[in-house]
Amino acid sequence: MIKSGKDIIFASKLIREGKLVAFPTETVYGLGANGFDAKAVAKIFEAKKRPSFDPLILHISSTEQLESVFKTPVPALITRLAEKYWPGPFTIVAPKSRKVPAIVTAGLKTVAVRMPKHPVALKLIKQAGVPVAAPSANLFGRLSPTEPEHVREQLTTIDYLVEGGKTNYGIESTIVSVNGNNIEVLRHGAITPEQIKTDFPDTNVSISSTENHIQAPGQLKSHYSPRKPLYLLDEMPDEIPEYVRLMLFEPHEVPEGVEQRIRLLSDKGDLLEAASNMFTVLHDLESDPEVEQIYALKVKTEGIGLAIMDRMNKAAYRYSTLASDDEIQI
Structure with a gap:
């Protein structure tokens, strides 16, 4: 201990x-x-x-x-x-x-x-x-x-x-x-x-555009991964199954009746605040027995969004990245 x-x-x-x-x-x-x-x-x-x-x-x-x-x-x-x-x-x-x-x-x-x-x-x-x-x-x-x-x-x-x-x-x-x-x-x-x-x-x-030569920590393609499948979405899905939780870094309109399946990381749309909550929420979701899969809506790769998407892309690398809600298996 x-x-x-x-x-x-x-x-x-x-x-x-x-x-x-x-x-x-x-x-x-x-x-x-x-x-x-x-x-x-x-x-x-x-x-x-x-x-x-x-x-x-x-x-x-x-x-x-x-x-x-x-x-x-x-x-x-x-x-x-x-x-x-x-x-x-x-x-x-x-x-x-x-x-x-x-x-x-x-x-x-x-x-x-x-x-x-x-x-x-x-x-x-x-x-x-x-x-x-x-x-x-x-x-x-x-x-x-x-x-x-x-x-x-x-x-x-x-x-x-x-x-x-x-x-x-x-x-x-x-x-x-x-x-x-x-x-x-x-x-x-x-x-x-x-x-x-x-x-x-x-x-x-x-x-840096180097992919095959590690110069510093955190440059591997797969890193920061939860134990449950994590999928990145380009747009809001039409449905969110009961066994899924959706991470939102900023407020969005969501499908009716699924509010309890949403994890909003910043109700003000502050990406710095969202970034500070990202790993904490992922820890909570991977420990939740009701959660089988995690979805996350992408943010723009600018400003702190670069760091957010760098971590999320690495966290989701071992799973498939979903390009649209048509590809989500529900």
């Missing part, structure tokens, strides 16, 4: 001892280990059943740690990005320092680094005194955890869980790689390409 509580000092001691600690960030709960201890990091892959070719993110608590994780001299653009978006849901990929073990980066010469905004995460990392390697605290490929209960349901072999309530954003961080004056978005998150272009007009901002 996993031990849990709010003792950050105890948790930081465990990390220094090479043990595993789950903790809240502003995005999702992370599963942390000493990022400079290869044996400790190996335990993350074992606990999550995560393949070794999928790299991890190093979490730091101060920009003073940049020179310990990135190859020096640290490019000025990285420093500018850190000053603008840290602490926050933003991860930077760049050439790694020699201190970073190969297991953290899956053998790549680059490492992904971010500074979380959650006060518990920052205190834990600072108290530990080392960068903390931490993917999401779930079994590989399963739904990301946004509440302590989600961690307990999936991970039973870790040493400690620092409780911090529900996370704020509910989706993982934006990930970018930096090369010269070029910023490439490797994974969509709350900080969008448009925002980066606006904040850094003197740089070249692009979106």
Whole structure:
């Protein structure tokens, strides 16, 4: 049985001892280990059943740690990005320092680094005194955890869980790689390409089109999946069977008499709020014995909608994507 509580000092001691600690960030709960201890990091892959070719993110608590994780001299653009978006849901990929073990980066010469905004995460990392390697605290490929209960349901072999309530954003961080004056978005998150272009007009901002070469976490085609079939819809279906629940990210007209089968993630149509509720609702639906299938109505792939659809497409990848209600089997 996993031990849990709010003792950050105890948790930081465990990390220094090479043990595993789950903790809240502003995005999702992370599963942390000493990022400079290869044996400790190996335990993350074992606990999550995560393949070794999928790299991890190093979490730091101060920009003073940049020179310990990135190859020096640290490019000025990285420093500018850190000053603008840290602490926050933003991860930077760049050439790694020699201190970073190969297991953290899956053998790549680059490492992904971010500074979380959650006060518990920052205190834990600072108290530990080392960068903390931490993917999401779930079994590989399963739904990301946004509440302590989600961690307990999936991970039973870790040493400690620092409780911090529900996370704020509910989706993982934006990930970018930096090369010269070029910023490439490797994974969509709350900080969008448009925002980066606006904040850094003197740089070249692009979106990764790489499909066969993993450069950062979250780039696999199938990820974040519920245990029940999830289907994405282009338009509202004419019928919703009793065994189905339909996820709506914003208000829509729905067929008469099926209101109880609808899960509206934001009654205001706020996609940022909807994104923060996405994994929580998916967790609830996969645990509901009355639900056999989950439908979700797509949103436009712009702004935060890019991050929402990135996660939903990966979550539904193992199932078939339904193009219209004519294809739904009822």
